[in-house]
Amino acid sequence: MASTSLTSCALCQAKASQLCAACRNVVYCSREHQKEHWKKGHRSECQCFEIATNEVLGRHLRATRDIKIGEQILKEAPLVLGPKVASAPLCLGCHRNLLAPEKPRGNYHKCSSCSWPLCGKECEDSVHHKAECQLMSGSNFQSKINYVAGEEERKESAYCVIMLLRCMQLKAMDPDAFLKLYNLEDHLKERLETPLYQVLRANLITFIKTVLGMKDWPEMDILRIAAILDTNTFEVRQPRERRKIRALYPGAAMISHDCVPNMRHRFDDDMNIVFLAKRKIAKGEILSISYTQPLRSTIQRRVHLRQAKCFDCSCARCQDPEELGSFAGAQTCLKCKAGKIISLNPLLNSAPWKCQLCNFKRSAKEVVTSDAELQQELESLDKTTPVALEEFIYRHRADLHETNTHILQAKYALTQLYGSAPGFAMEELSEESLNRKVQLCEELLKLADIFDGGWSIFRGNLLIDMEEALVTQALRSKDPVECEEKLRNASEMLREIRNIMKHEPEMQQLLLERQVILNSALERFEPIEN
Numbered sequence: 001m002a003s004t005s006l007t008s009c010a011l012c013q014a015k016a017s018q019l020c021a022a023c024r025n026v027v028y029c030s031r032e033h034q035k036e037h038w039k040k041g042h043r044s045e046c047q048c049f050e051i052a053t054n055e056v057l058g059r060h061l062r063a064t065r066d067i068k069i070g071e072q073i074l075k076e077a078p079l080v081l082g083p084k085v086a087s088a089p090l091c092l093g094c095h096r097n098l099l100a101p102e103k104p105r106g107n108y109h110k111c112s113s114c115s116w117p118l119c120g121k122e123c124e125d126s127v128h129h130k131a132e133c134q135l136m137s138g139s140n141f142q143s144k145i146n147y148v149a150g151e152e153e154r155k156e157s158a159y160c161v162i163m164l165l166r167c168m169q170l171k172a173m174d175p176d177a178f179l180k181l182y183n184l185e186d187h188l189k190e191r192l193e194t195p196l197y198q199v200l201r202a203n204l205i206t207f208i209k210t211v212l213g214m215k216d217w218p219e220m221d222i223l224r225i226a227a228i229l230d231t232n233t234f235e236v237r238q239p240r241e242r243r244k245i246r247a248l249y250p251g252a253a254m255i256s257h258d259c260v261p262n263m264r265h266r267f268d269d270d271m272n273i274v275f276l277a278k279r280k281i282a283k284g285e286i287l288s289i290s291y292t293q294p295l296r297s298t299i300q301r302r303v304h305l306r307q308a309k310c311f312d313c314s315c316a317r318c319q320d321p322e323e324l325g326s327f328a329g330a331q332t333c334l335k336c337k338a339g340k341i342i343s344l345n346p347l348l349n350s351a352p353w354k355c356q357l358c359n360f361k362r363s364a365k366e367v368v369t370s371d372a373e374l375q376q377e378l379e380s381l382d383k384t385t386p387v388a389l390e391e392f393i394y395r396h397r398a399d400l401h402e403t404n405t406h407i408l409q410a411k412y413a414l415t416q417l418y419g420s421a422p423g424f425a426m427e428e429l430s431e432e433s434l435n436r437k438v439q440l441c442e443e444l445l446k447l448a449d450i451f452d453g454g455w456s457i458f459r460g461n462l463l464i465d466m467e468e469a470l471v472t473q474a475l476r477s478k479d480p481v482e483c484e485e486k487l488r489n490a491s492e493m494l495r496e497i498r499n500i501m502k503h504e505p506e507m508q509q510l511l512l513e514r515q516v517i518l519n520s521a522l523e524r525f526e527p528i529e530n
C-alpha cells in the first residue's frame with residue numbers, strides 16, 4: 001500500500017478528505033484517484049467488515065460493503081499455536097505428528113534440555129519451543145512421553161499444558177499480544193462448573209504453580225486463559241504436513257457462528273487463516289462460519305455448541321422445526337409409519353415432538369435418547385468399505401427417512417467410499433454401484449444447497465466425486481448421445497469446481513488431471529471452451 005496518512009490521497013499524496021467508506025483506512029483527493037488506487041491494489045487490502053456488538057452474539061463482524069462470492073475477506077497470522085488439549089505425540093518445534101522411530105525398540109528424539117519429543121535436533125531451537133523449554137528445564141521438569149509401538153495415534157493429555165504456557169509466557173514476552181488474547185470471550189463461569197475444569201483445577205494448576213514454580217499467577221487467571229483458548233481457538237488441519245493442532249487468531253475470534261454460514265476458512269502453508277465468501281454477502285450482513293457440522297441435526301448441533309462454545313444457537317435453521325425443509329432432525333413416526341416427527345419448539349430442549357401426519361407425540365427425552373443411540377450405532381460401523389453403511393441405511397429404512405441426519409452422514413461417507421475403498425475403486429465399480437454413487441451425490445448436493453451452499457468445500461467435494469463418476473459412466477456408455485451429454489455435464493461441473501477450489505492449492509493437481517481426462521474423452525466430439 002502507498003504510504004499515506006488520513007489527510008493525504010493514498011494515490012498522489014495531495015491534500016485529501018474523501019474517506020474510503022469500505023475500510024475507512026485511506027482517503028482520496030478525487031473519485032478518479034480512488035478508482036485508480038482500487039485497481040492498483042487497494043481492492044486486496046480494503047477491509048470489508050467492522051466489529052459490531054449485539055446482545056445475542058456479543059462482538060461479531062459485519063460486512064461494510066457488498067462482498068462477491070469467492071472474495072477473500074480476512075487473512076490473519078496466528079497469535080499463538082500449539083497442541084490440542086489431548087494430542088497424538090507431536091513435535092513442539094514444527095508441530096508435525098511424530099513418526100515411528102526407524103530403529104526397532106527405538107524412541108522419539110528427545111529435546112536435550114526438557115525431554116519433550118521432537119522431530120530431531122533441528123527442532124530444538126524452534127521459536128515456538130524455546131521459552132517453554134527454558135521454563136521446564138529450569139524447573140527440572142522432564143517430559144515422560146515415549147514411543148509405544150502400535151500406539152502412534154494414542155492421545156497424550158500432557159500436551160494440554162503447552163498452549164496454556166505459551167499464552168502465559170506472552171505476558172512478559174509480548175504484552176500487546178497478550179492483551180489481545182486476554183480481551184477475548186472466555187465463558188469461564190460456565191466452564192468452571194464442568195467436570196473438565198474441575199480436573200484442570202486439580203491437576204493443571206498444581207503442575208503450573210508447584211512444579212513449574214509460576215506461583216505469581218492467580219489460579220483464576222490461568223483458568224481464564226484455558227477458557228479463552230477453548231472458546232476461540234481454531235483447529236488447524238494440514239494432513240499433508242501431518243499437522244493437527246490448534247491456533248488462536250484474535251481477529252478471526254470475533255467471527256460468530258451460524259448453522260448456515262456465509263464464509264468458509266482454510267489455512268495456508270504458514271498457518272495463516274484465510275476466510276472466503278461462500279456466497280454473495282450484502283452490506284450490513286453478519287459474517288459467519290459454522291463452529292459445528294452441517295449434516296448434524298438441530299439437537300446434535302445445539303448440544304455441541306452449548307458444550308464446546310457455551311451458547312444456545314438460535315439461527316434460522318435452529319429455529320425452524322423443519323430445518324429449512326431438510327428435516328434433518330426429524331424421524332419417521334413410529335405410529336403411522338408415514339409422517340415425520342418434529343419438535344414443537346426446537347429452541348426449547350424439553351419441548352415435545354409431534355408427528356406432522358397423525359399427531360402422535362414423543363417426549364424430548366425419548367427423541368434425544370434414540371438420536372444418541374443411532375449416532376453411536378453409526379459411529380461404531382466399519383467405514384473402510386460401503387457394506388456396513390449400506391446395511392445401516394437398509395436396516396433403518398422404516399424408522400429414518402431419507403434426509404435424516406444419520407442417513408445423511410452415512411450417505412456422505414458412501415459418496416467417498418464408492419470410487420476409493422479397497423475393492424470399490426472407480427474402475428472396479430459395478431454399474432449399480434456407480435449409479436448409486438451418482439444418485440447419492442445428487443441427493444446430497446440438494447441438501448448442500450440448503451445448509452452449506454455456494455462455494456462450500458462440502459459442495460466442492462461432492463461435485464468432484466460426481467464429476468469423476470459421470471465421466472466413468474460416459475466412458476462405459478455405448479450410446480454416443482448419452483456419452484456426450486454426460487461429458488458435457490461433467491465439464492460444466494469441473495468449471496464450477498475450479499471456481500470453488502481456486503484458493504485450495506492442494507486441489508490444483510487433481511483438477512488438472514481431471515481436466516486432461518475430460519478433454520481427452522471429449523476429443524471425439526465437438527471441442528468445447530474451458
Ligand SMILES: C[S@@+](CC[C@H](N)C(=O)[O-])C[C@H]1O[C@@H](n2cnc3c(N)ncnc32)[C@H](O)[C@@H]1O
Pocket residue numbers: 056057058059060184185187231232252253254255256257258309310311312313314315
Ligand atoms: C469465537 S467467540 C466470537 C466472539 C464473541 N462474540 C466475543 O464477543 O468475543 C465465540 C462466542 O461468541 C458467541 N457466539 C458466537 N456465535 C453465536 C451465535 N450464533 N449465537 C449466540 N452466541 C454466539 C458465544 O458466546 C461464543 O462462545
